[in-house]
Amino acid sequence: MEFGSDGGGRIPDLPNTPSLQYSNRDFRHMQIIERIADMRRWSEGERRQAHRIVFVPTMGSLHEGHLCLVRDAKTRGERVVVSIFVNPMQFGPSEDFAKYPRDLRRDRAMLEGLGVDILFHPTVAEIYPDGYQTHIEVENLSVPLCGMVRPGHFRGVATVVAKLFNIVQPHVAIFGEKDYQQLQIVRRLVRDLSMDIEIVGHPIVRESDGLAMSSRNAYLTAEERRAAVCLSRALCKAERLARRGETSGAVLLQSVSTEISQEPLAQIEYAKLCDAETLQDVERLRGGAVLALAVRFGRARLIDNRVIKH
Ligand code: AMP
DSSP states (O other): OOOSSSSSOOOOOOOOOOOOOOOGGGOTTOEEEOOHHHHHHHHHHHHHTTOOEEEEEEOSSOOHHHHHHHHHHHTSOSEEEEEEOOOGGGSOTTSSTTTSOOOHHHHHHHHHHTTOSEEEOOOHHHHSOTTOOOOOOOTGGGSSTHHHHSTTHHHHHHHHHHHHHHHHOOSEEEEEGGGHHHHHHHHHHHHHTTOOOEEEEEOOOBOTTSOBOOGGGGGOOHHHHHHTTHHHHHHHHHHHHHHTTOOBHHHHHHHHHHHHHTSTTEEEEEEEEEETTTOOBOSBOOSEEEEEEEEEETTEEEEEEEEEEO
């Protein structure tokens, strides 16, 4: 059921999100839109009134990290659109598309509480109708880091983001720095395709013990949850070393893997020091670099990163 990397652009049968019948009675201030044509009509109307539309794309199962992006969005324009779409194209065949946590009732209440104007919630068939075969590939930036272990993932991300931008027609779009590679890919995509959209990166939102918030944290057992703090601890430790003058990538990465290896439940997928823009490996800290991690705990795959300026 690989969607992103079979090279043929074939769209297999996918578990679809059932179309929900909404009663807008309980959610007077937030409109829920499922159809592309309705979304476009709304955006065109707002643009005609010179309202600045700020867009926050998500896959739902919202947590405080998402909500911080939404609050940020409220300060950057007159109208806020949040999308919830679990995008099958960015999941590999052995990944968690079907099992990805979904809780629309809770999500819409949270968004309503923040004064979001539109929740855009299309079905898979609305986004990828029969015969769909067009993909966007941001070539070099999609290769390293998560691209190495999730073939086709960023092609799926770039394709859906380009589509959502075309549909929602925002002036500004906000993405979390937690998905650092995704943010760089979206910035490049917008530049390369001459889209007139300002891309804003929002800092990583963390739990009080440092764990980066993520919908996938729900997969962690209590024991894994305790162990997962080692990601942010390792990044903090490496950053302290860098602040004290260490510039060797090998030394910084050694420190990261030593810290994480102390947790028997943690399996490092990658730990890399990369140029903050090109994402190519760097051997020494010079200018902006990013320390990026992917670590598995049981069925959860967690990512985290820290930009280190020198
Ligand atoms: P997702 O629903 O996981 O696709 O995430 C939707 C958006 O929220 C993406 O731009 C993510 O980078 C962002 N996001 C998710 N978790 C966090 C977090 N802990 N801090 C900042 N942004 C986040």
